[in-house]
Amino acid sequence: MNTIEQKLQILDYTFNSYIKTASFENNIQQPLTEKQFDIYRSIDKQLNYISSFGPNQTTAEFVSVKGNWVINKYGLRPLEKSQRDFVTSEYLTLPNSSTWVKEETAQDEIKLIKLAPLFKTNKNGVLIINIPMVSLTNLIYKQAESNPIYIYNKDGTLIYQSNKEVKKSKSTKDVFNEISKDNSQTGIKEMNTVDGKYKFAYSKSPYNGWVYYTEINKADIATAMKPTIISIFIMSLSMLILTCIIAYLCSDYFSRPLRDLLMFFPKGQKGVYKDEFELIGQSFRKVIDHNQLLNDIVTSQAEKLKTLFMLNLFRGRISEMEVKEKLQDFKYPTNWCHFFVLTIQIDGLDQSKYTKKDEDVLLFAINKIVSEMVSSEERLTPTVIDSNVQATILLCPDIDSNQWIPTINQHAESIQNRVKDEFNLSISIGISSPYQKLTECHQALEQGMDALKYRLKVGKGSIVFYDSIAAIYNNKIRTFFPKKLENQLFDVIKKGDNEKSIEILHLLLLELFNSKNPHELEVNIMRFINDLMGLMQILGMETIILEDHKTLYGAISKMRTSEEIELFVKNKIMSPMIQTIKERTNSQYKTISDEIVHIIQKEFDTDLTLEKIAMRLHYNPNYLSSIFKKEFNQSFSEYLALYRYNMAKKWLLETNLPVKEIAEKLQYKNSQNFIRSFRKYEGTTPGKFREQHRFDSISF
Structure with missing residues (x-):
């Protein structure tokens, strides 16, 4: 069965890949004539190439009912009415898109019928793969000649017999019914007949439902049992000799282990202990201590592997099969229905005792707090992502995910309070929509990050559920940019009026932050910064260089509150511009x-x-x-x-x-x-x- 179906499956899957291509669907829709020779030659070459993966002498036909043509081993020909009627009535009415068929008019071959397009309801083409029975015979082992192999389809129809000269001792219907009663994939059955007992071995195919069976000859059984009887005799004799050897060695059993162990200890140590038992006991204690140390190292490595798994999961680099394996390997909880991704960001370090260099350490400390405050049954391993965000997958055991929202909110508030107490820091938390497949973690992480962006609207220390703002993100209504305020601000900057510019800047940012959609807010802020840089260029001023060689756009994009953005624009961009303008004015264009x-x-x-x-x-x-x-x-x-x-x-x-x-x-x-x-x-x-x-x- 494996020998035959390996060929059939390769042939089936290869043709599936071919008929899924766009070129195949395009070709089947249009009529072909001798003028499209290149298309015909490409199709014919592809059919011959794929047919080579199947058993010997396998051929393929490509029939386009819509295009009214057929390509087979005889070339490209128009579809005759009789052929068209036969294909329409016999093949296009098949319930499945891929079906194995044995026709009464062609007993010397079996056919694999594929309807095209494969995944569309309206079928207007047929791919027919013809496999000669003789090619299947060549795949059957030679020893099967005395005991012929029979193959039935799942309806009980005999589609192949390796040796037609051998007469079956039972009817096809009786054999198939007997096998159908057994739910096992493989087995040996025995039936009573007029001629005596009748045995046969069978195997069911999980691929196409075919049933393979062969009759068991009594002489063959006797021949097969001879090596078994001899083996049992040799094994019994060996067990007897082994028992004698064990009995002989039992007298030396208790003393030999001690002597073997003492051989591994230095001779000088024997005099230090009262006896050999104390020496061995002390040595075992050392081994246990070393084993504990090794266990600690392995545990540490396991935590690193879990973190790596979570990072790959959040970045969408793990398949569904790998997820199942890792959940089992790391002994994560499996009795959950949904999951949420909880993302945490520090609101800012400007008014704290910490610096930007401390942010990585603080995030790892927050990661540790999350691990302690949320039980391992409710989460997977908390992880720090890109030294900017801490993310945790919270597991929801309820079918209705809304029942778990109060618990998640309680966890978020507890984490905020703990971080505030220990580090005197404000953090914001974004929570994604519920998901069912862990392979969708990267989407849930993006939702958590989008929820954090809404902090620009609601301020520091926010807990934002993505579901509560999803409608805002999906709102495509375009907001207005306060161009008049921007022009007023630029006019005031040109005059060098610092106080008035600060006042108008505040009003301008208030207008910008009235935008409901955080994405549009980001676009408007970047547009404002771009206009500021354009003003600098018009005034002939040098580009502002920030610490660590950051660009203005990069620095603004990482800011998390409106206050932080306003202070940055005022101190880093606007004030230097006004100062430069004042210097130019005071010097009365000295250059x-x-x-x-x-x-x-x-x-x-x-x-x-x-x-x-x-x-x-x-x-x-x-x-x-x-x-x-x-x-x-x-x-x-x-x-x-x-x-x-x-x-x-x-x-x-x-x-x-x-x-x-x-x-x-x-x-x-x-x-x-x-x-x-x-x-x-x-x-x-x-x-x-x-x-x-x-x-x-x-x-x-």
Whole structure:
């Protein structure tokens, strides 16, 4: 059975893989003619190649009822009406997409019928695999010639007999009924017949339900029993000799172990102890101590393996089969119905005695607290992920997961209070939706992280269930960006008014944090930071460099509260900008480059050239060009074009000026030149840019 079905299963699975491909489904839908020779040749080559995996002389036919063609060993041909009627009535009506068939008109072969497309209700194609009976005969062992092999399908129909010259001593129906009564996969049955007792051995296939059986010849049984009888005799004789040897050695049994043990001890130690028993006892105690040490090492390694398993689980790197094996190996609880992922983050270290370097140690301490406060029957191993988040899988034994929510909330509050008491730290906790499969841990972890992001809305020390905010995340309504407040803030920054800028910044962030969706809040914050950096570029200021070479975007993305973001923007970005502007104002444009920039910002909408500025400042144009290039790492014309481009964007978004009028204000000779220049910077025309972004600029 194994020999035959190995070939059949490989053939079946290989054809399954083929008919699942997109090219197969595409080909079966369309008519083929001699003009599509490449398609025909590809299909024919694939059918011949896959057929080679089956028994010898296996062939395959590909029938497209919709395309009205057939490909077989005779080539590509139109589907005749009789063939079409036969395929439609006999094959397309089969209850299963894959069926083994033996037809009365073709007793010398069996067929595997596959309906296509495989996973669709409407079937319009058939793949027919023909396997000659002679090829099955070649797979049967030679010794089966005296005792023929019979194969029945699950309906009791004889589909194969290895030796047709041997007459069966029982009818097919009686044999099949006798085997069907037994639930065993394999066995030996005995039946009473007119000619005497009749024995046969059988095996049921889990693959296709076929039943294999062969008659047992009495002479063969006697021949097979001879080695057994001889073996029993030899074994009995060996046991007798072994018993005699054991009896002989019993007299020396008690003293020999002591002598063997003493051989392993140094001779000098024997005089230290009263007798050999004390020496052996002390040695055993040392062995026990060493064994305990080894057990401690193994336990430590087991905890590390559990942590590694949890990390791989949270990252979606473990299959369902591996999960079952690891749960059994690590002796985790199995009597649960759902699980939640509880994620913990520290709200901030700015107002505590700890520094950023202590965050990893604090998270591991919190991880230990979770292990102590939640019993091992209610969780899997708590784990620290990416030195940023602590995550724990909480197991829910109830079928109704909502009944477990109060318990989870109680655990979360207890953990918060414990961390507050021991470290004087505020932590926030996010809790995912309930899941049933541990392979979905990475999705539950993402939900826990999304729940933590909502802390930007509700503040520090939050406990947020993802289910309570899922509707907010799924809400696709677009929020407005407070562009007017941003423009007011930028105007105040340009004037160097620090107090007024702090006031407007606070109002602007309040508007941003009114966004209900945390994802949209992140986008709006990043947009605001991007606009701030654009203002810095327009003012000719250097990019701000943070500690550890972090970018502004990276630093903002890791902040967890609105207060933290406001302090960062005020102290790290806005204050340095205002200070720089004040220094420039107080020095009254002490450098020539600043004077040029000041002229550009005031007179960008005039016919401005470096030669005209040189005449006003009484300098050589080449000299001004070189110092401007050295100061700003770009030429005068590039800076002027960029400034006009930014002003063009501002007018497009904030005014209703026509594109032609904007081009004239920016000193373009015609609007087409302006459009080409704008497309070079933005990748789109001014009109399309206004349509795409005008909605963003509307604020309340």
